[in-house]
Amino acid sequence: MRQPTDDTAVPGLAAPGLAAPGRTEPGPAGPGASGTWMTPEAYGASRAALWTGAVVLVTDADGRVLVQSVDYRTDRLLPGGAVDAGESPSAAAAREVREELGVEGRYPRGLAVDWIPRGAPGFPPAMRFPGEVLYVYDGGTWTPDRIDAVRLPSQEITGIQFAEPADLPALMDPGDARRTLSALRARIAGCGTALLEDGRPTAPMALDRLGVLRTRRTPQHGTWHPGPVPARHPVRDRRGWLFAPDGRVLLLIARATGAAHLPPPDAGPTAGAAPLGHRLTGNGAHVRTAARLTGLAPAADPAYARLLATPEQVRELSDWGPAGERELAAVHAARTRLSLPAPARIPPSELPGEAVRW
CATH class of the missing domain: 3.90.79.10 (Nucleoside Triphosphate Pyrophosphohydrolase)
Structure with a gap:
């Protein structure tokens, strides 16, 4: 902050960084010294009013x-x-x-x-x-x-x-x-x-830089089912809850739209893969699996950023309706089965484009 100079110095009154206004003892330069000393009126007038x-x-x-x-x-x-x-x-x-x-x-x-x-x-x-x-x-x-x-x-x-x-x-x-x-x-x-x-x-943060939530989330307000998809329902997509060692999961963000997506189940080498269940919506079944990631190949599609996020953050960036809470419970049950820790809520972090090994 620019400070006016008061050559008549009032002892004990100084600009911020020298001494607090209202102190009665002389400042470092002593009484009467030249410098950035200010009267209370001048100091008050210099402050921004908001x-x-x-x-x-x-x-x-x-x-x-x-x-x-x-x-x-x-x-x-x-x-x-x-x-x-x-x-x-x-x-x-x-x-x-x-x-x-x-x-x-x-x-x-x-x-x-x-x-x-x-x-x-x-x-x-x-x-x-x-x-x-x-x-x-x-x-x-x-x-x-x-x-x-x-x-x-x-x-x-x-x-x-x-x-x-x-x-x-x-x-x-x-x-x-x-x-x-x-x-x-x-x-x-x-x-x-x-x-x-x-x-x-x-x-x-990564969510700001990627403009997450700037486009409408795709609503998937169906019902959650833990078992296999009945033959009468078409499968619309297959996605994976793929866990890093700290309990967070892989999340893809479309750079052009900021839309959040779970990755396909084969997005990287995994261990302990198992079916998780499926969500039924008006247009078919959305199948989910869970597995522990052992690494990631170099990013193949520059249109997507790769982030690690908690399952709760994935849920909050999606529009899954009440079925999302049941799916989230199944995700944490799978994480426990894979002997992975419950992740702390920290800002989602973007992974580098090169290969990742854990």
């Missing part, structure tokens, strides 16, 4: 994001709003959800902190928008009962909907959509609170 806001990201069991319609603009918003004077951001988040949706809750976990620059579009000049620091909190996954408990106020909030993540750019202001998708990726990754600038991560 608004502060707080919003809450809520999903349903299918991974769709709760957005609300309001009576003062056409685009959708996350629940939330301005932080009042003297109020903490987390308290503001809880208050706004209570006022806007009639739902009580606490939201201590931050997903993202976004710096929105002065001059960002969408703010009328008369508002003299100075820029904003906006906190995004994790509202969790709401059950149908919790969703049914929503009670809208008599004005301002006119409705809610749960939107597919890829639809957010069409429903929201561009900056709001970027921020929401970045926060959602941070939640799935389990990376802690992401730092954003105008909705963009300052340290993008």
Whole structure:
């Protein structure tokens, strides 16, 4: 930060990095010395003034994001709003959800902190928008009962909907959509609170770099069956839950679309392969096997990135409906059978293009 020079130096008052404003003892240069000493008024005037806001990201069991319609603009918003004077951001988040949706809750976990620059579009000049620091909190996954408990106020909030993540750019202001998708990726990754600038991560993860969730997930809302596929049902695809030694599984991401796919069962040399079951949908059966990967050949198709992710992350990047939970339980049973550990939720990591051996 550029600091003005005060040659009349007030003892004990210094710029950040020298001494905290308000200290009474002389600084390192001594009373009356020239340097970057500042009066309290000058120091206060030099600090940036920003608004502060707080919003809450809520999903349903299918991974769709709760957005609300309001009576003062056409685009959708996350629940939330301005932080009042003297109020903490987390308290503001809880208050706004209570006022806007009639739902009580606490939201201590931050997903993202976004710096929105002065001059960002969408703010009328008369508002003299100075820029904003906006906190995004994790509202969790709401059950149908919790969703049914929503009670809208008599004005301002006119409705809610749960939107597919890829639809957010069409429903929201561009900056709001970027921020929401970045926060959602941070939640799935389990990376802690992401730092954003105008909705963009300052340290993008693999999910950010690959633009995961920017296109609609393919819905496969069928029923899960642990046994073989009945002869009357056509097999639409065969995919594998292929485990690395740390209990994570191989996941393919289409670079052109950001779509997530399980790999084919023969994506690499394996051990302990066994049928896992199948999901029946309206267009046929989707067969699943499970195995332990012993290595990977060099990447054969540059159109796909190869990631390691937890089974839960694969589930959250897919639109499998209630059948996904039963499949996930079968996956963990197979992992236990293969004597592999339960993986920690860490950000999915991209594998190199060359061969991998474990």
